Amino acid sequence: MKAFSILRRLLYFCAMISVPLSFNFLSQTLLLLPEKAVFWEEEKTLIIADIHLGKVGHFRKAGIGIPKEMEQQDLALISDLIHEYKPLKIIFLGDLFHSDMNNDWGWLVMWRSLFKKIDMILVLGNHDILNDDFYRDLDFELHDRLEIGPFLFSHAPLKPNELVNADSYVVCGHIHPGVTLKGGARQILTLPCFHFGARQAILPAFGKFTGKVCVKNVKGDQVFGIAKNQVIRF
Numbered sequence: 362m363k364a365f366s367i368l369r370r371l372l373y374f375c376a377m378i379s380v381p382l383s384f385n386f387l388s389q390t391l392l393l394l395p396e397k398a399v400f401w402e403e404e405k406t407l408i409i410a411d412i413h414l415g416k417v418g419h420f421r422k423a424g425i426g427i428p429k430e431m432e433q434q435d436l437a438l439i440s441d442l443i444h445e446y447k448p449l450k451i452i453f454l455g456d457l458f459h460s461d462m463n464n465d466w467g468w469l470v471m472w473r474s475l476f477k478k479i480d481m482i483l484v485l486g487n488h489d490i491l492n493d494d495f496y497r498d499l500d501f502e503l504h505d506r507l508e509i510g511p512f513l514f515s516h517a518p519l520k521p522n523e524l525v526n527a528d529s530y531v532v533c534g535h536i537h538p539g540v541t542l543k544g545g546a547r548q549i550l551t552l553p554c555f556h557f558g559a560r561q562a563i564l565p566a567f568g569k570f571t572g573k574v575c576v577k578n579v580k581g582d583q584v585f586g587i588a589k590n591q592v593i594r595f
Contacts, residue, residue: 379590386557387511387530392446393555393585393592396438397565400446404509407442410454410516410534411566413488415465435568436472443476451479452507454534454564455486455516462491473499482507486516486535524560531561538563538576540586540595551575552586554595 379395390402399408412435439451458469473481482502483489489496493503507514513529518536540554553565556576563576565587578584584595 382585382592382594384585389511394442395587395590395592396442397553397567397587398439398442399555399564400442400448405447405449406509407439407446407448407451408454408514408532408564409439409451409567410564411456411486411537411568412453413456413459413566413568414469415459415463433468436468439567440472440475443479448479450482452482452484452514454484454514454532456488456534457483457486457496458491459488460490462495466495470499484514484516518561518563527560532564533561534564534566536563536576537566537574539565539574540584541575542586552588554587555585555592557583557585 381392381394381400384391384393392400392402394400400406401408414435458466477500480502481500482504483496484504484507496503504514508529511530513527513531515531515533516535518533519527519531524531538554538556539551540556542550542552554576555565556563556578558579559581586593586595
């Protein structure tokens with residue numbers, strides 16, 4: 362009961378929500394959020410990739426000292442976005458829970474109980490190794506891939522031969538994309554980013570306990586870096 366009380370205080374903490382960047386794409390309005398998520402206005406849908414809940418617990422079980430509050434902070438931030446944008450559904454693009462069962466699962470169970478009226482969809486990722494029944498018990502809808510409107514939602518990017526046969530534009534995660542900035546004095550800074558290519562977009566990893574991989578850009582790609590509370594178009 363004490364843990365539930367702590368979680369509720371974290372989830373309903375009135376945090377400042379940053380100003381999104383409105384991106385009109387394929388006749389759809391996508392709000393690119395500095396919180397590393399997307400709000401699809403026409404569908405009233407929040408899209409989130411690669412939270413990796415349970416990763417903290419996974420490392421703590423191995424004796425590595427990671428602050429356990431990191432899991433709660435990620436869930437609290439999603440709650441803030443729910444209160445701000447009032448989505449009808451949330452699409453998680455895989456790697457919702459990082460590993461096998463650990464104590465962090467309880468935080469997800471309690472968090473889900475606060476938002477029972479929101480449809481939650483999980484496009485399964487490579488780290489979502491728990492039995493599907495665990496997610497179904499929390500009323501998650503499960504898919505390997507999901508097509509809505511002009512978009513095909515996938516956890517991992519499609520390979521070139523798959524993209525050729527895809528009828529819809531792919532939106533995925535998995536890569537944890539970043540864009541690297543170089544300064545005149547050899548400073549190097551890698552920012553998380555939204556990467557929109559010709560046939561597919563890669564969303565940044567939402568979870569705090571994740572890394573970044575610099576994604577190769579080709580002519581015509583649209584890249585949006587995330588710096589503090591703003592999204593910057595490159």
